[in-house]
Amino acid sequence: MPAWIRISILLFLLCGGVYPALVVGAGQLLFHDKAQGSIIYDKDGNAIGSALIAQAFDKDQYFHPRPSAAGADGYDATSSGGSNLAPTNQKLIDQVKANADAAKQDDPALGEVPADMVTNSGSGLDPDISPENALAQVPRVAKARGMTEQQLTGFVNQHVIGRDLGIFGEPRINVLRLNLDLDAAKPMQK
Amino acid sequence: MVIDILQMAIVLALGFLIMIPLGRYMAAVFMFKPTFADGLFNPIDNLIYRVCRVNRDEGMRWPGYIKAMLLTNLAMWVLIFATFMVQHEPLFAALNPDGQGMMNPFLAFMQASSFITNTDWQNYGGESTFSYMSQMFGLIFPMFTSAATGLACGVAFIRGLGGSVSLGNFYVDLTRGITRVMLPISLVVGIALVGFGIPATFDGAQAATTLNGPLTPASPTAVASPEANASPTPEATPSLTSQGQQSITRGPVAPLSSIKHLGTNGGGFFNANSAHPFENPSPVTNVIEILLMGAIPASIIYMLGIMLDKKKQAWTFFGVLAAFYTAFLAIDYVNEKSGNPLLSSIGVSAAQGNMEGKEVRFGQAQTALFANATTAFTTGSVDSMHDSMTPGGSVTPFSNMFLNMVFGGKGVGFINLFIFVVLGVFMTGLMVGRTPELLGKKIEVHEVKLASLAFLMHPLLIFGFMALTFALQLDLGAISNPGPHGFSEVMYAYTSMAANNGSAFAGLSSNTNWYNVSGGITVILGRYISIVLMLALAGSMAAKKTVPMTIGTMRTDNRVFAGVLVGTVLIIGALTFFPVMALGPIADHLAMVAGQTFQAAGS
Structure with missing residues (x-):
């Protein structure tokens, strides 16, 4: 598999999966009520x-x-x-x-x-x-x-x-x- | 008034203070100089290179750099499109708590093209179309990569100007832009934004029973809704609102909000974008989002000064851009603050200015700051509805998107500025009868041809598709406002897409096959043609011999040249677009001050 396909898949997982999960995880821990929408x-x-x-x-x-x-x-x-x-x-x-x-x-x-x-x-x-x-x-x-x-x-x-x-x-x-x-x-x- | 000016001055000053250290850091990142964070990032980057089998020492000449960029963008486009097309499958139900359905393939084509090109034009309402999986893998992912692609191309362009025949390695530039600039900033700011009230959850919509309870039929709120007036038949089932219920959609909004602005992308999680209180809950978040938008485009100018070792040249560019930026901010603010005279005449106070489509917490100063920033930096997010701007105020977004170089997007903004620089140098060279030189290189027929072509693409796309739409009467029913403003809606759409901006006169119902297909083509051509032409120009300049600077050399880093550059932008840029401005916003403005309104046919 050439580099242009490999790097696309890797960034797809990193930026689309790992990054939002980190922000949601940290947000839930630190500011639970706000992370849930200030209900x-x-x-x-x-x-x-x-x-x-x-x-x-x-x-x-x-x-x-x-x-x-x-x-x-x-x-x-x-x-x-x-x-x-x-x-x-x-x-x-x-x-x-x-x-x-x-x-x-x-x-x-x-x-x-x-x-x-x-x-x-x-x-x-x-x-x-x-x-x-x-x-x-x-x-x-x-x-x-x-x-x-x-x-x-x-x-x-x-x-x-x-x-x-x-x-x-x-x-x-x-x-x-x-x-x-x-x-x-x-x-x-x- | 005074506090409004103070607010605007403080935000501009904060942006300036961010530009210098960030520009210095970015220069170190792309010149491969040591930075404080190498201990953290070197192992990550090396792992990425190993997994992707990237030879980081391999330099690419301009054709190779372009090929790697286009192929990578193609692979990413396929991943995004595929994500949209499978979002409704039961396999992905965990990331689809609100049960979003299957996407129309035309819409998916338009949206994949829109996000990969950093345009983020949205032909749909986010909260009613996309599952969380699509928001993450279809939006957040290209928000990083499209921004990093633009940044990489900008860096490669600068290397070419500096005389390097190898423009660098695209994969290395892409990786370093993401891991060392965009990911760390987005992560920290994204978490902070949760603290300011932006949701970050994988839970579905929250059902709520309102304090008021069911509405009395024919309440004033129902009268206020335009849809209620417009719908020919009464609804069969009463709405949740009328029953005293509310379904509050939310999701992983904070991670999107930070990269949406840092990457000058602009695609909203919700239909109302950054006007939605969940995307932009307070004036402080509004300021943060504005600063995020400006951070990288402004820093690129500073980085350029370091990379070329021509700081004075960079300050000359910065001065010109800052002058345009401030002037356009003033045009927006003054017009919106004056309000709508047609409403003043029926007893509405003008003290707050034009409030239709705006949010109370922002007021006119924060709204004008945002509208100017989002169109100057080609972000395209909005914290007010631009369709309801006064015609005079709308001159600001139109001008920013027509010129497309008032800082502009990641990397590409600088590339667009350079089109005007080349043309300006060429014209003054002709006037004084000397071979024009720029950064120690002769500007000859080949360079001027490339720059002219790159410039002409922009009006060609805008006017070409506008002409097709009106001449063949394609989906004219999509236009929502009568009179010259309706013309402005179509003009705004193609301008925004060609400029890879993404903001809209959102009254235009553009989720039709015509707009999806023509829009997809516009964003792709608007993005890649100018990049390819200008990287070719950089490659051509890199290969030229450096001409020694003599007393006869026309300098490009002083006030005289700043004046030449402003003049070039005004003459070439403004005159190209003035005729259509006369048919849209200018006609609309004249009608407004004359007290004339427009009635939709059949109402």
Whole structure:
């Protein structure tokens, strides 16, 4: 067998087999939970979701994630992706308008709508919203939970994740964690 | 705004700081000088040479080097294609926990070609198509070898420029590039990435019951989904999402994410690529991925200075490339930060900029950094959906891929830069009426012919296949956006494939027989023709007598030549592509600022 075939097979096994197995093995040992996908469980041990992956919320008492184009109804973690709508596509304008109208229904005092509230994320699974987006949802959530807007605003502000190392990226709020903490702090009356 | 500029400046500075030690190390690796890690790597390499029966002292002239490179790539292509075609077999069920089915052979042809050529154009959604075995042996494997092939060719090219008739031994260069550069870095960074949240598991998808529970029918989220609007008939079975369920796909993502960027490959584990929170969970991972992309292409320029013993020449090249790089970053950032005026006019705040297709954690600065890096270094991964970029912002990826030399991919980027260097030297030589010289060698008809051919291949592939697609109306239904943006989608596709980039205006539904076949041909010709022509050029220069440098020699390592090089790139590169830019992004931009939108036919 000539060298060009031998080296191809050898690198196939080394780079395709040994290398990923080493990273997975070390990752599992050192960071087991993260290696498994940062899954969040309830107290009975049932999986609720992943801290890194957006899931659908439509009830008034919860903060809602960004619109999602992943899968038929959005938030499909087996089918990630964006809308791929161009800025000049009328369909984009119509969608954003509908989302903005819904946001203004929730909060009539809302002035300009935060952009991340009405646009599809790139992955369809963006777990975060901007602080402005969360604050725009405060009136709706406070009403549904019987809290004052002031109380809830304070609660939201505590959940703001700053820029990484104080510099990189944008301040943000993880929607699933915020909603989980909200349920723990102020459970809904059944 | 200030913090955005600071973020961009810090990332550029970090990239610069990596370039110098890595360039020095890579020079030692390919000049066979001792390094600190020889004790570890010498036995590994020697074992590989023994098993593969490689005579490491055997030098190859340019035809031999090309032959070894092409044959090895062919053997690897066969292994990748075979992996894709058997992924569904029960024998490999252990590495297929999510039960991925059999692959369409046309798609497998396109994808094997796409990965072996370092393009990584993806005509499918990773999480819904590939088993873990395919991700490992069909993607991660060629991510190393295609990058190392490019690097080897770049090194061989530099040796030729240095006057060595033997360009080295391809198998030795390939091995050393992998064992001494790519494997160690990917391994360490890959494990670190798990610590930042990127999954690394062989378990299948995690089923979850969402906190909210089942959605109320006709909820606002359903309205937000374009697919829900587009589908003519309601779905028979309700989606998992509407039932309050979620299936969270995962897998050996971290090992792929590190080599995906270090090797400037760009193929994603998931459809959303590095916008997916599992591939890029935080701004810190975003910065790491950007730095990985730039590490080797920038270091090659520094390595060149050491290998040729012409540091000033290397800094001249670096200055030109850094100027283009920074300018394109600025074009992207300014346009995206300004947002979409069509949305501002319906009451959406412009403070965050254009957020359609972008992720909150990155914002505009990190997204612009990534989009510029991924198209300059020909990676092709994306942390935002380029199809939803403003037309002005999309000038950046288009320009980077048209020119294909703003650092560029492993090795091949430098080779492409050299096309412009040869043409620039030739033109100035003509202007002053003297035989042009470069690195002490005369540039004559043969070299200029080779460089011109290599340059012309790129627009020929792009325009040729675009013309065929539109003139014969092949799969025009694949275009998703109406108006000039639809034209841009097809242009982006062939540009990205010819440049071996792999990023996409992903609205184009390109998993069709036409795009699979024409794409497979484009990536192969785009990759190998310029490598072959330019290695021939290096071989021809190596065989020439060195001309002594006199006072009359036109220097190529000063500011005047830097200006000449910039001018050559702008005149030859930009003018070639300006007409199609006018039909796509420029027309789109003018429509956008005039407040005009486009309606899809039948909607």
